[in-house]
Amino acid sequence: xxxxxxxxxxIGYMDDxxxxxxxxxxxxxxAKLITVIIFxxxxxxxxxxxxxGLIPFFIFPVAxxxxxxxxxxxxxxxxxxVLPFAVLVAIFNPLMDQKVIFxxxxxxxxxxxxxxxxxxxxxxxxxxxxxxLICLTGFNAVCLALSKLGLPKPFVVxxxxxxxxxFVLTDEAARMSxxxxxxxxxxxxxxxxxxxxxxxxxxxxxxxxxxxIYLAMRSRGFDGRIRMIRAMKINSREFIFGIGWSxxxxxxxxxxxxxxLGALVTGRFS
Amino acid sequence: MSHHIVEAIGLHYTYPDGTRGLNGxxxxxxxxxxxxxxxENGAGKxxxxxxxxxxxxxxxxxxxxxxxxxxxxxxNSVRRTVGMVFQNPDDQLFMPTVFDDVAFGPLNLGLxxxxxxxxxxxxxxxxxxxxxxxxxxxxxxxxxxxxVAIATVLAMSPDILVMDEPSSSLDPLSRSRLxxxxxxxKHTKIIATHDLDMAMDIxxxxxxxHQGQITADGAxxxxxxxxxxxxxxxxxxxxxxxxxxKCGNTSLHPPSKREHK
Amino acid sequence: MHMADALISPAVGATMWAATAGLIxxxxxxxxxxxxxxxxxxMGVLGAFIFASQMLNFSIPxxxxxxxxxxxxxxxxxxxxxxxxxxxxxxxxxxxxFFADGGLLALGCNIFNLGFFPCFAAFPFIYKKxxxxxxxxxKIMAGAIIGGIVALQLGAxxxxxxxxxxxxxxxxxxxxxxxxxxxxxxxxxxxxxxxxAVVIFVxxxxxxxLEASRQSEPIGPINxxxxxxxxxxxxxxxxxxxxxxxxxxxxxxxxxxxxxSGKEELEGGGGVHASAxxxxxxxxxxxxxxxxxxxxxxxxxxxxxxxWPAIDPGTSVxxxxxxxxxxxxxxxxxxxxxxxxxxxx
Numbered sequence: 001x002x003x004x005x006x007x008x009x010x011i012g013y014m015d016d017x018x019x020x021x022x023x024x025x026x027x028x029x030x031a032k033l034i035t036v037i038i039f040x041x042x043x044x045x046x047x048x049x050x051x052x053g054l055i056p057f058f059i060f061p062v063a064x065x066x067x068x069x070x071x072x073x074x075x076x077x078x079x080x081x082v083l084p085f086a087v088l089v090a091i092f093n094p095l096m097d098q099k100v101i102f103x104x105x106x107x108x109x110x111x112x113x114x115x116x117x118x119x120x121x122x123x124x125x126x127x128x129x130x131x132x133l134i135c136l137t138g139f140n141a142v143c144l145a146l147s148k149l150g151l152p153k154p155f156v157v158x159x160x161x162x163x164x165x166x167f168v169l170t171d172e173a174a175r176m177s178x179x180x181x182x183x184x185x186x187x188x189x190x191x192x193x194x195x196x197x198x199x200x201x202x203x204x205x206x207x208x209x210x211x212x213i214y215l216a217m218r219s220r221g222f223d224g225r226i227r228m229i230r231a232m233k234i235n236s237r238e239f240i241f242g243i244g245w246s247x248x249x250x251x252x253x254x255x256x257x258x259x260x261l262g263a264l265v266t267g268r269f270s
Numbered sequence: 271m272s273h274h275i276v277e278a279i280g281l282h283y284t285y286p287d288g289t290r291g292l293n294g295x296x297x298x299x300x301x302x303x304x305x306x307x308x309x310e311n312g313a314g315k316x317x318x319x320x321x322x323x324x325x326x327x328x329x330x331x332x333x334x335x336x337x338x339x340x341x342x343x344x345x346n347s348v349r350r351t352v353g354m355v356f357q358n359p360d361d362q363l364f365m366p367t368v369f370d371d372v373a374f375g376p377l378n379l380g381l382x383x384x385x386x387x388x389x390x391x392x393x394x395x396x397x398x399x400x401x402x403x404x405x406x407x408x409x410x411x412x413x414x415x416x417x418v419a420i421a422t423v424l425a426m427s428p429d430i431l432v433m434d435e436p437s438s439s440l441d442p443l444s445r446s447r448l449x450x451x452x453x454x455x456k457h458t459k460i461i462a463t464h465d466l467d468m469a470m471d472i473x474x475x476x477x478x479x480h481q482g483q484i485t486a487d488g489a490x491x492x493x494x495x496x497x498x499x500x501x502x503x504x505x506x507x508x509x510x511x512x513x514x515x516k517c518g519n520t521s522l523h524p525p526s527k528r529e530h531k
Numbered sequence: 532m533h534m535a536d537a538l539i540s541p542a543v544g545a546t547m548w549a550a551t552a553g554l555i556x557x558x559x560x561x562x563x564x565x566x567x568x569x570x571x572x573x574m575g576v577l578g579a580f581i582f583a584s585q586m587l588n589f590s591i592p593x594x595x596x597x598x599x600x601x602x603x604x605x606x607x608x609x610x611x612x613x614x615x616x617x618x619x620x621x622x623x624x625x626x627x628x629f630f631a632d633g634g635l636l637a638l639g640c641n642i643f644n645l646g647f648f649p650c651f652a653a654f655p656f657i658y659k660k661x662x663x664x665x666x667x668x669x670k671i672m673a674g675a676i677i678g679g680i681v682a683l684q685l686g687a688x689x690x691x692x693x694x695x696x697x698x699x700x701x702x703x704x705x706x707x708x709x710x711x712x713x714x715x716x717x718x719x720x721x722x723x724x725x726x727x728a729v730v731i732f733v734x735x736x737x738x739x740x741l742e743a744s745r746q747s748e749p750i751g752p753i754n755x756x757x758x759x760x761x762x763x764x765x766x767x768x769x770x771x772x773x774x775x776x777x778x779x780x781x782x783x784x785x786x787x788x789x790x791x792s793g794k795e796e797l798e799g800g801g802g803v804h805a806s807a808x809x810x811x812x813x814x815x816x817x818x819x820x821x822x823x824x825x826x827x828x829x830x831x832x833x834x835x836x837x838x839w840p841a842i843d844p845g846t847s848v849x850x851x852x853x854x855x856x857x858x859x860x861x862x863x864x865x866x867x868x869x870x871x872x873x874x875x876x
């Protein structure tokens with residue numbers, strides 16, 4: 001969570017990416033959301049020693065990035081940035097599970113290393129696809145898709161408000177932080193007393209702001225219900241996208257293409 | 271038509287913590303008038319504005335908007351009649367996109383989908399922000415935000431526009447565009463501001479508030495010409511009345527882009 | 532303390548999603564019933580506040596590390612548990628989507644761990660009891676610190692359970708618990724301290740804010756009982772689902788059995804074996820759950836190839852070769868698509 005200040009600018013950038021136009025951007029958010037969920041379930045449902053079976057799944061993020069023109073390098077960097085977290089937890093596997101399960105030449109590979117790599121692969125797959133979803137769809141559209149799929153309204157409304165004021169409040173916090181740094185003369189972190197006062201003021205201002213927003217809402221006829229016009233349409237395009245990919249994921253889940261392919265190749269050459 | 275009339279009769283307001291907000295304010299603004307509300311910080315301008323759409327209820331005295339005396343029963347009708355533009359557009363633009371924001375009010379009025387879409391398009395067109403419809407509010411410039419905030423209010427088709435510091439934090443070009451826009455509106459307008467040059471451009475009448483009381487109420491040029499009134503309210507003469515060579519002298523004239531502040 | 536997608540099994544992920552979805556639905560209903568319109572913008576803005584406040588860190592003296600404001604407890608104090616839970620969920624959703632903190636499958640776990648315990652355990656049973664009726668600095672301090680410790684301990688323990696039940700990580704239960712709980716004791720104290728200090732700040736500056744949130748707070752014993760009852764039901768269903776999943780699919784490996792062979796008898800044998808293993812695991816104490824090494828150590832060698840057919844030596848070489856080939860193909864396809872895209876914009 002402490003990465004927030006470094007990462008924050010990204011939210012704006014990712015939102016910009018979502019504002020671009022491609023047929024993948026234009027696809028109904030529900031279709032994208034559901035397909036991504038099926039993808040993630042398929043990926044994580046493999047057993048912990050799967051490596052080869054996971055690899056074909058890379059086609060999905062790769063195809064999405066290639067077809068939509070999202071910046072691949074940027075997404076890759078973003079995934080790398082959070083990778084250490086997965087490594088940190090997965091690193092225990094090689095330590096705990098040292099049973100050699102197969103050999104490459106004379107080198108014995110333990111189950112722990114296999115499951116370690118498997119965790120890393122899963123992590124890269126699921127994280128990159130979730131990031132791509134946001135960059136292709138935008139947060140607000142994902143929220144509205146969730147709303148159409150049955151997420152309770154008060155929760156969706158709260159998500160929308162939250163995202164709207166994220167930008168305003170982080171800006172405020174950043175200004176405070178800057179103002180502090182200017183007078184802190186090289187201190188690295190804020191001392192506790194100052195911190196409480198900064199946060200306290202930020203909080204009071206936030207509460208005041210909420211009050212003013214409420215006032216603005218009331219003066220435009222707010223009666224406790226938020227109404228929105230939202231045209232969402234599932235067309236053949238959405239169907240083909242959703243069903244096509246999902247069937248593909250299920251196939252990949254059941255048939256290990258790399259193993260088959262490898263058998264074919266090694267069968268010929270050995 | 272009497273429903274464009276705004277009338278305050280002996281308004282008193284005391285905040286819950288005991289601070290005096292208004293101290294016996296009375297005025298009558300008739301159909302189509304544009305009135306500037308000026309005064310030092312804390313003079314009671316915002317407090318007064320909040321009474322006009324019933325957000326604050328006077329501890330004593332009453333507000334009349336058109337045919338209605340403001341009370342809990344007439345609140346909704348009054349809020350349809352009085353459109354309020356807040357000082358900070360970030361407080362007013364709270365929906366995911368500009369379209370949703372402008373549609374918020376009309377949808378609450380119970381209008382149908384087509385009607386709402388028409389109103390949104392029309393209001394955005396009026397303020398010259400039609401192209402912003404799909405953008406999220408946090409991506410707009412300060413001037414664009416202000417325009418959209420005004421559009422959200424116009425979409426409610428109010429008869430009376432109430433604005434709190436509409437020209438604050440605008441760059442000079444956005445400011446003069448805003449002034450030109452406001453001059454085209456036929457609504458009854460009440461504008462609280464420190465920007466006396468803008469007040470001169472838009473408002474023929476000015477009310478001066480000082481410590482919760484009206485200390486002057488009259489023609490804008492007369493009031494701004496009276497050094498005593500201005501000094502008491504910590505105001506300065508508009509630049510163009512200070513004999514500024516670029517702005518000319520006391521004459522009222524349309525805003526020019528070279529106007530300086 | 533974020534759980535990650537990579538560490539949890541679909542069964543655990545789905546169970547926690549179900550529990551979290553239930554809590555969100557219930558909280559949303561409650562918030563709606565409270566009919567306090569003011570909360571509509573307030574919730575969103577406070578969520579943004581929690582998010583923004585985490586940009587600011589303070590130094591923890593003599594440790595060289597730094598801390599920031601945790602979310603759940605202060606939200607519960609300002610908004611009441613139901614609204615606070617919803618806000619906490621949104622903060623975590625944004626973190627998961629934009630910063631890849633955790634991930635989508637693990638989101639259920641994370642919302643539960645970081646939202647449920649502060650909002651529905653620490654706040655009503657500890658903070659409210661100590662500082663609820665008549666707040667004063669000392670009471671706020673005590674309530675927030677004890678509440679913070681309890682919430683973090685429960686949350687950390689929940690992370691351990693979710694990880695162990697998932698069986699993806701090899702970390703054994705004991706080690707994990709011994710690692711997690713003490714760390715989170717420290718974090719809990721710090722978080723409680725910050726929460727208390729900020730609440731006291733607000734209480735001194737604008738006491739009416741705490742007053743108002745306290746009044747609009749109808750949480751009573753009946754409501755919390757309902758929540759607990761619902762959770763119990765969720766746990767029972769989840770347990771059922773888990774063991775079903777597990778017995779049908781001991782290591783999530785049923786599929787790979789398909790793949791490796793047309794040996795029907797192996798599949799049948801695997802099923803029985805698997806059920807037995809599940810029973811064994813169920814009756815044994817938790818440490819052994821998901822600790823596959825001990826299981827395979829006890830059992831004869833051939834069972835290894837049964838429960839791990841995916842890395843059967845015969846297929847592993849072709850897996851390696853085929854895997855690299857597939858990867859190459861995938862990226863070639865990507866390049867081709869990209870090229871085509873540029874050619875035909």
